[in-house]
Amino acid sequence: MSGTLTEPVRIYELAARSTVVDEFLDFSDLPRLAAILVPEKVEDCSVRVELVVSRADESVAVRGHLEAALGLQCQRCLCPMLFRVDHDFCWMLSETETRPGTLPSEFEAILLEDCRAEGIARGEGRDTTLKLAPLLEDELMLQVPFAPTHDEEACKATGDAFAARPVDGETAHPFAALAALRKKPD
Ligand SMILES: [Zn+2]
Numbered sequence: 001m002s003g004t005l006t007e008p009v010r011i012y013e014l015a016a017r018s019t020v021v022d023e024f025l026d027f028s029d030l031p032r033l034a035a036i037l038v039p040e041k042v043e044d045c046s047v048r049v050e051l052v053v054s055r056a057d058e059s060v061a062v063r064g065h066l067e068a069a070l071g072l073q074c075q076r077c078l079c080p081m082l083f084r085v086d087h088d089f090c091w092m093l094s095e096t097e098t099r100p101g102t103l104p105s106e107f108e109a110i111l112l113e114d115c116r117a118e119g120i121a122r123g124e125g126r127d128t129t130l131k132l133a134p135l136l137e138d139e140l141m142l143q144v145p146f147a148p149t150h151d152e153e154a155c156k157a158t159g160d161a162f163a164a165r166p167v168d169g170e171t172a173h174p175f176a177a178l179a180a181l182r183k184k185p186d
Helices: 013-018 038-043 112-117 135-143 158-165 176-183
Strands: 019-025 046-056 059-075 080-094 107-111
Touching: 013 059, 019 176, 038 059, 038 080, 046 135, 059 135, 080 135, 107 112, 112 176
Parallel strands: 080 107
Antiparallel strands: 019 046, 046 059, 059 080
């Protein structure tokens, strides 16, 4: 079934039917993500979403998998690179705050009230309609590193330039950039 992710859907009805979705998302439906893609790699970019929407007491459980290829700019050599996302997630969509400790740890609680405030959900109770694409876009944006970089072998930056550019996440040495600055001649 097409359009389940981009059109407002009656989320409780999907849950009651235990709906399975397997769709590719177009970047025109992911404007914030589209804005950070480099034009050189646009042809190679894609986002595939697999979802199972099911009922969980009074809430709606969404278990999903995101598989994406995103053309970004390597922050070491500044050349285009293809960043791949392979990410599992679980959401619990509820009308009220879940009591602490009652939600399995793999789930992220999402309040439908917040979705209404953001304009991606409308209606009340069982009549609630929700647009899933913006929530999926949030999930994807969180997977994009602050400073994406090629693998070492693929990167065009070499030597000092390679060491000086920011490395993402835990591998970054906080003083690497400072050390590289010091080495530069005046
Ligand atoms: Zn690079």
